[in-house]
Amino acid sequence: MDQHTAATALGADRPEAETTLVEKAYGVLRKAIVRGELLPGDKLKIDVLQKQHAISSSPLREALNRLTAEGLVTSEGNRGFRVAPISLEDLADIVHLRIVLERQAVEASIAEGGDNWEASVVAAFYRLEREEKRIFEEQAALNEEWSQRHRDFHMAMMSGGRSKRLINMVANLFDQAERYRRLSAVYRKGPKNKSNEHKRLMDAVLSRDPVLAAERLREHVEKTAQNVVNAMKAKQAEAEPAE
Known part of the structure; x- marks a missing residue:
């Protein structure tokens, strides 16, 4: 495989790898919220989640945005994310x-x-x-x-x-x-x-x-x-x- 082909293959792998990390973060966080392991109102700090799940901040943010769209997480703008409250x-x-x-x-x-x-x-x-x-x-x-x-x-x-x-x-x-x-x-x-x-x-x-x-x-x-x-x-x- 020449350098161009190798570089192309590596570049093609990156989106798939990124998608896999997003799906992993999304699945782990969603399960924890639905199961009640993360409680309503809990702060979802990116740095803490990074250490807990060994996932970088970008996939975590995308996963949290998806969960926000589903109503399981709330976004507080510059203040980050929390588990959605119940009422x-x-x-x-x-x-x-x-x-x-x-x-x-x-x-x-x-x-x-x-x-x-x-x-x-x-x-x-x-x-x-x-x-x-x-x-x-x-x-x-x-x-x-x-x-x-x-x-x-x-x-x-x-x-x-x-x-x-x-x-x-x-x-x-x-x-x-x-x-x-x-x-x-x-x-x-x-x-x-x-x-x-x-x-x-x-x-x-x-x-x-x-x-x-x-x-x-x-x-x-x-x-x-x-x-x-x-x-x-x-x-x-x-x-x-x-x-």
């Missing part, structure tokens, strides 16, 4: 948009999804049900495995339509709601077996009844949100000084 108003907005967009996504899945889509829904439900049964029998807390299987099940139901943009929007809102669920989980009183609730969802979707499926999705989203609201109010009451 009852913000949760209500997320719930409203989820109901609107998930209705469209599940209707599209029912209209456009084929046998492979139906099989993916059944398989995702089976994996989720297995984990829920294990957790319920052991009286254990919901864990990382449950969270992933739960997300996989919901996204499987939405994945039959042709609009990738709609599916991505639904996934982003699901993760924003997941952040609230995880932050409120500490106030949950014991494990809950949700298997029947999820089976009702699956049955409605696989019956290809868009009205029933949309209604059960709405009930499911609102019920989960109400649990989060109750937990947030309990936390607020706990923090208030006694008279």
